[in-house]
Amino acid sequence: MRLNASVNTFYFNIIKRVFSFSKSGGAEFLPHLGLIETLHKSFLRSGLPFVYTEGFNPLPRLELAASLSIGITSDEEIASCLLEESVEGDTFAAALGRALPGYIRVKEACIFPVTRQIKRESLASLLWGSEYRFSFRSGYELPHGETPEFLQYTQQYRIEGDELTAMVPFGGDRKLRDGIAEFFGKPLYECAGIHKVKTFAAVPEAYALPGESGAARVTGFFELYRRIAERNRAIWGTGNLFSVEKNV
Numbered sequence: 001m002r003l004n005a006s007v008n009t010f011y012f013n014i015i016k017r018v019f020s021f022s023k024s025g026g027a028e029f030l031p032h033l034g035l036i037e038t039l040h041k042s043f044l045r046s047g048l049p050f051v052y053t054e055g056f057n058p059l060p061r062l063e064l065a066a067s068l069s070i071g072i073t074s075d076e077e078i079a080s081c082l083l084e085e086s087v088e089g090d091t092f093a094a095a096l097g098r099a100l101p102g103y104i105r106v107k108e109a110c111i112f113p114v115t116r117q118i119k120r121e122s123l124a125s126l127l128w129g130s131e132y133r134f135s136f137r138s139g140y141e142l143p144h145g146e147t148p149e150f151l152q153y154t155q156q157y158r159i160e161g162d163e164l165t166a167m168v169p170f171g172g173d174r175k176l177r178d179g180i181a182e183f184f185g186k187p188l189y190e191c192a193g194i195h196k197v198k199t200f201a202a203v204p205e206a207y208a209l210p211g212e213s214g215a216a217r218v219t220g221f222f223e224l225y226r227r228i229a230e231r232n233r234a235i236w237g238t239g240n241l242f243s244v245e246k247n248v
Helices: 032-046 089-099 149-153 172-184 221-236
Strands: 012-023 062-064 073-083 104-115 127-136 156-160 163-169 192-202 218-220 243-246
Touching: 012 221, 032 062, 032 089, 032 104, 073 104, 089 104, 104 221, 127 172, 149 172, 163 172, 163 192, 192 221, 218 221
Parallel strands: 073 192
Antiparallel strands: 012 073, 012 104, 062 073, 104 243, 127 163, 127 192, 156 163, 192 218
């Protein structure tokens, strides 16, 4: 993606890439700091023009929306990095894909310029929660016709066969897992496998659509950043700068 010629390069002189990646095939056993180290090393190997931290040990600027407990696979972890210049989506994905281990895969990415003149929203400040899928093992089926107490920690849930899919606000996921373990009287890893399906963002009031309130102000991170880009365009007159590449 090349930037629109009307961009004021004095203000918009950094490119932000928000991207999602999956964790499986062993990546679920990486601790949070180990994951960050793996991403940093992959960024360095990729040769992409990252913005670095300052100090004696500069590293590519990297942010994760949330940490994920060990043992949970994921379809969508959200991260962001800063680039000194625009890089095409396929170039970004190919370079980073070659540098990443096979158990971490970039799935989707969005790009838009950001400015050093105004504060950028952090991913963590926008985090609402996640959707998880619990696959219960034989002998640990959920009771039919009952509503276990641990479901109080979910915003929405669906039970199909031996699977529970639950949309859980940040802070409730630990309570949900502990509640399931207490319900069966066994450590959770003995009862079920856990997979994270999606990560959700809470929409700040400034980016809410007319009539959007309460539970409706929850959306995917890429939709939220599209709204942020639209608002930046309305304020700064930057032209069409936002794009999303899927399965990059």
